[in-house]
Amino acid sequence: MRGMRGTRYGRTLVAICAAGTAVAGVAACDPIADGLSSAAVAVTTDKTGTSTLERLGFAVRWLSCTAKVDNGKAGGGASATPSRPSTATVDCRGETESGQEITLKGKVTDERSGTCVRGRLVARVGGKVVFEASVLGNCDAAPSSTPSTHRPDGQPRPTVTVTVTVTAAPGK
Template sequence: MLAATGAAGAAVVGIAACEPTTGGLSSIAVAVTTDKTGTRTLERLGFDVGWLTCTANMRSGKASASPSARSVATVDCTGDTKTGQDITLKGKVTEERSGTCVRGDLIAKVNGKVVFEATMLGNCAGTPTRTPARTPPATHRPGEPPEPTVTVTVTVTATPDQAK
């Protein structure tokens, strides 16, 4: 089990090292942070989360001359409670802070019923521990194919001996 966890962690680090960032957002960071903060929020509301998988998707290479332009990642999480109820957490994320917080527009449902709507999950009060990356200049030229879409999926399974 420990070896599998270490291998999965190394794979995530390897993916993150190769992934371009757009306006400081990284799809891997958005997926992992939404998974972690979403699970905590659901458990705080009384739902015993069995597992949750989050996928974040964003367009890379979209640059803007406007300094106020914000990157947006679409996040889609699915999972189950330990009693077999379906969980979904979906929305748009505009900010991720070092694994502690995501901001955007998110809706969580358990068995199809909305259990929370949030513009923030986690602790966003603190200062980010890293400086967001600058958006690289646009490289797309007319007649060339658009930049690829980066999609990352992260699955976290809760076990009875895990600390909350």
Template sequence: MSVLAGAAVAGLAACQPADGLNSASIAVTTDRVGTSALERNGVDVQWLSCTAGIDRGRAGASSPSASARRVAEVDCTGKTGGGKDITLTGRVTQELGGRCVRGDLSAKEGDRSVFRANVLGNCDATSTTGVVNPPPPAGGSGARPTVTVTVTVTEGFRGK
């Protein structure tokens, strides 16, 4: 991950709302763990870009009660190395420190269904929020790939 993208993710953690959902961090995490899940399922991901909006369709509603579960609608689009369309869409109810998202998500490559999952990523792993760039492997050149993440933040009216 580039230093800029890592700093953006680290900065987003400081703005995390009290109810635990942040549309920007959900979009970034879904992009990262979704790309990994697609690749594990044999999809040659050229690029993937995700957007997330919390409580879409509830813009005119009053603030959710303490017992109401907030939901982020996630919409990811991309291309394979062979030029096929990729989609990853669904609802996210929890994002854990850049490690995983929980909800109801499904992915397609062209017309082929790749997976449907309620968890993407490793929720049991230690948090990666503070790690911008891990050290290079021993004996390696130190070169790291650059990852560019596009994040579109859309949040519904909270009634305040």
């Protein structure tokens, strides 16, 4: 019986590692359309949105952003020709230190190496619009190679996380 458990554990571990490697490969091949990467847009919007909210006086407990790039290709096929510039739809959700819900949503048309995003973004705290912006961040700043993972107060900043779920068949 002990040998079977070891084998099952080993196979499960191998399956988890294989799935993790596949996810890492997919993230590395994140489609970039006209310079837009969904991961870069999400991380930069999180970073610049958090700093803007904090500059406006909101103590951000956490903020997490996702982005989906629309590459502007008609019909969605690989051989289709571009019909409009690329945009990314951004959806951020979070919470203030006082428990108020934060949302930051909109379209991004340009992301500059972790320093700024351009587009049309609307932030709400507790359901009330607190800012509308066409630019978040400093587009003239030197590119950041890696977005900071810490806020000035030393608290960790949320980062992009990839979750892998593997279901292992019992007894296999």
